[in-house]
Amino acid sequence: xxxxxxxxxxxxxxxxxxxxxxxxxxxxxxxxxxxxxxxxxxxxxxxxxxxxxxxxxxxxxxxxxxxxxxxxxxxxxxxxxxxxxxxxxxxxxxxxxxxxxxxxxxxxxxxxxxxxxxxxxxxxxxxxxxxxxxxxxxxxxxxxxxxxxxxxxxxxxxxxxxxxxxxxxxxxxxxxxxxxxxxxxxxxxxxxxxxxxxxxxxxxxxxxxxxxxxxxxxxxxxxxxxxxxxxxxxxxxxxxxxxxxxxxxxxxxxxxxxxxxxxxxxxxxxxxxx
Amino acid sequence: xxxxxxxxxxxxxxxxxxxxxxxxxxxxxxxxxxxxxxxxxxxxxxxxxxxxxxxxxxxxxxxxxxxxxxxxxxxxxxxxxxxxxxxxxxxxxxxxxxxxxxxxxxxxxxxxxxxxxxxxxxxxxxxxxxxxxxxxxxxxxxxxxxxxxxxxxxxxxxxxxxxxxxxxxxxxxxxxxxxxxxxxxxxxxxxxxxxxxxxxxxxxxxxxxxxxxxxxxxxxxxxxxxxxxxxxxxxxxxxxxxxxxxxxxxxxxxxxxxxxxxxxxxxxxxxxxxxxxxxxxxxxxxxxxxxxxxxxxxxxxxxxxxxxxxxxxxxxxxxxxxxxxxxxxxxxxxxxxxxxxxxxxxxxxxxxxxxxxxxx
Numbered sequence: 283x284x285x286x287x288x289x290x291x292x293x294x295x296x297x298x299x300x301x302x303x304x305x306x307x308x309x310x311x312x313x314x315x316x317x318x319x320x321x322x323x324x325x326x327x328x329x330x331x332x333x334x335x336x337x338x339x340x341x342x343x344x345x346x347x348x349x350x351x352x353x354x355x356x357x358x359x360x361x362x363x364x365x366x367x368x369x370x371x372x373x374x375x376x377x378x379x380x381x382x383x384x385x386x387x388x389x390x391x392x393x394x395x396x397x398x399x400x401x402x403x404x405x406x407x408x409x410x411x412x413x414x415x416x417x418x419x420x421x422x423x424x425x426x427x428x429x430x431x432x433x434x435x436x437x438x439x440x441x442x443x444x445x446x447x448x449x450x451x452x453x454x455x456x457x458x459x460x461x462x463x464x465x466x467x468x469x470x471x472x473x474x475x476x477x478x479x480x481x482x483x484x485x486x487x488x489x490x491x492x493x494x495x496x497x498x499x500x501x502x503x504x505x506x507x508x509x510x511x512x513x514x515x516x517x518x519x520x521x522x523x524x525x526x527x528x529x530x531x532x533x534x535x536x537x538x539x540x541x542x543x544x545x546x547x548x549x550x551x552x553x554x555x556x
Numbered sequence: 557x558x559x560x561x562x563x564x565x566x567x568x569x570x571x572x573x574x575x576x577x578x579x580x581x582x583x584x585x586x587x588x589x590x591x592x593x594x595x596x597x598x599x600x601x602x603x604x605x606x607x608x609x610x611x612x613x614x615x616x617x618x619x620x621x622x623x624x625x626x627x628x629x630x631x632x633x634x635x636x637x638x639x640x641x642x643x644x645x646x647x648x649x650x651x652x653x654x655x656x657x658x659x660x661x662x663x664x665x666x667x668x669x670x671x672x673x674x675x676x677x678x679x680x681x682x683x684x685x686x687x688x689x690x691x692x693x694x695x696x697x698x699x700x701x702x703x704x705x706x707x708x709x710x711x712x713x714x715x716x717x718x719x720x721x722x723x724x725x726x727x728x729x730x731x732x733x734x735x736x737x738x739x740x741x742x743x744x745x746x747x748x749x750x751x752x753x754x755x756x757x758x759x760x761x762x763x764x765x766x767x768x769x770x771x772x773x774x775x776x777x778x779x780x781x782x783x784x785x786x787x788x789x790x791x792x793x794x795x796x797x798x799x800x801x802x803x804x805x806x807x808x809x810x811x812x813x814x815x816x817x818x819x820x821x822x823x824x825x826x827x828x829x830x831x832x833x834x835x836x837x838x839x840x841x842x843x844x845x846x847x848x849x850x851x852x853x854x855x856x857x858x859x860x861x862x863x864x865x866x867x868x869x870x871x872x873x874x875x876x877x878x879x880x881x882x883x884x885x886x887x888x889x890x891x892x893x894x895x896x897x898x899x900x901x902x903x904x905x906x907x908x909x910x911x912x913x914x915x916x
Contacts (some may be wrong), residue, residue: 451660465645
């Protein structure tokens with residue numbers, strides 16, 4: 283009994299210190315100078331531009347990784363081919379590489395003195411220190427999220443349902459939309475949510491390739507850092523609170539979707555009919 | 557409207573390993589046929605080839621009038637029921653059954669009536685809105701069957717349809733499937749490794765081993781006249797006694813005369829079913845009853861004599877009447893058996909009065 287109380291206390295304290303308090307303090311700091319100051323820090327054109335940058339990058343990176351994740355998991359889950367294990371390892375690469383290195387790799391590739399830099403500048407294409415580079419860096423860093431969620435599920439589920447659909451007369455397209463995709467939709471959703479959270483919160487890789495032109499190539503996390511660096515504490519926390527809110531909205535959305543589809547999700551746990 | 561299936565010289569290998577070798581089989585219109593064999597015998601592969609889920613390396617498959625060998629599975633008019641049901645987990649029972657109709661863009665009112673009809677057929681009207689995870693194994697199997705029937709197939713293929721169910725549900729579902737088949741008369745093939753199931757359900761049984769067909773025929777025919785030691789052993793428990801043939805006489809390894817058979821000289825195997833072994837209590841008998849067990853109406857005995865051991869079976873009533881129990885000394889009579897010689901095989905009727913011990 284004493285052990286149980288102890289364990290629960292440890293877990294609770296841990297959660298409060300590492301999760302709840304920081305979250306509360308973000309909002310407390312953001313609102314420390316009152317609602318008016320909070321609103322005006324967010325209305326600041328530089329912060330506004332950072333918000334748009336963040337949303338734009340996520341809006342490109344997340345769908346890109348969604349498509350990649352579905353294709354990769356389908357290939358890996360369905361087929362045995364040479365290099366399959368290498369592919370699985372490669373998908374994990376962004377997890378094991380520091381984001382800063384990822385950013386540097388991109389500079390080395392697309393930068394002025396980089397491998398493709400000469401060709402790019404000759405054709406007037408700017409990738410580094412601009413949106414394309416930041417999108418690429420974000421895609422790289424968030425690449426494993428969707429694929430990692432979906433691959434084990436595809437492997438576990440097997441392809442009997444698809445075979446059944448084939449014998450029932452479905453075409454390849456019909457099978458994909460009516461069977462394959464719905465089968466993995468929950469894993470996809472989790473993957474997309476995680477991918478989105480990371481895409482919006484990514485700092486290191488984006489920081490290297492952005493060049494940090496305030497008001498132009500700033501994302502929210504970069505803005506938080508630069509505001510904080512220039513001792514605009516309250517404004518920094520106001521921007522941070524937006525990121526925190528994005529996270530909260532994501533969680534609420536996930537919970538709502540799970541509740542909405544609870545019948546299908548928890549069917550197995552229910553009593554069977556008599 | 558019943559359809560014949562013709563399989564001509566079909567072979568299939570995976571990674572250099574032959575799974576089916578030159579298989580030829582004709583399934584008669586409206587027949588309920590069982591493919592029976594141990595795992596690895598190629599029976600499921602054959603079923604998948606008929607469905608078009610896999611393509612043969614050689615040979616032809618004809619369904620009705622059409623050469624189906626290279627047809628898309630969806631165009632073959634087959635309904636396939638998978639061992640693990642393969643229900644669409646994200647769809648309700650209703651939507652699962654409606655799937656083939658929606659795929660074909662059938663009008664909504666038609667789908668409503670057709671699915672309602674099928675739900676009634678499988679007696680699951682009340683569970684139309686449930687999801688597969690909320691159903692029992694037997695219910696899932698019936699939904700899978702209804703879904704396969706919804707596209708009005710010419711041929712129904714079932715892969716180990718009762719494999720994952722418990723004994724009571726299995727027997728019930730078997731009877732139900734048999735009735736259903738009698739009503740609908742769809743040519744049906746099912747795969748099983750359970751000989752009782754195959755014999756109980758099928759009009760005709762095809763026994764497979766190592767990618768080939770060993771024997772086909774009616775259940776009674778196969779049971780009475782097994783074509784090989786493999787079939788004999790596969791169809792249920794049997795006693796195997798190595799024997800020698802000389803001048804038409806069958807002798808045990810130490811010279812007991814067991815009977816007569818018109819077979820060439822040489823080594824052979826004698827197979828005797830437990831119910832063809834009749835022990836009779838006898839004070840001078842050289843056999844001992846080592847073990848008696850009764851499962852309901854049936855009693856099983858193990859008889860030993862030196863290193864030799866035989867299984868016998870009789871009704872529990874007969875056991876009581878005979879007075880046999882563990883430790884009793886006994887004589888043995890054989891009332892039937894099959895002898896397989898190296899070159900030729902055939903059943904022999906053993907003399908009623910013949911006993912192993914008497915010739916010791």
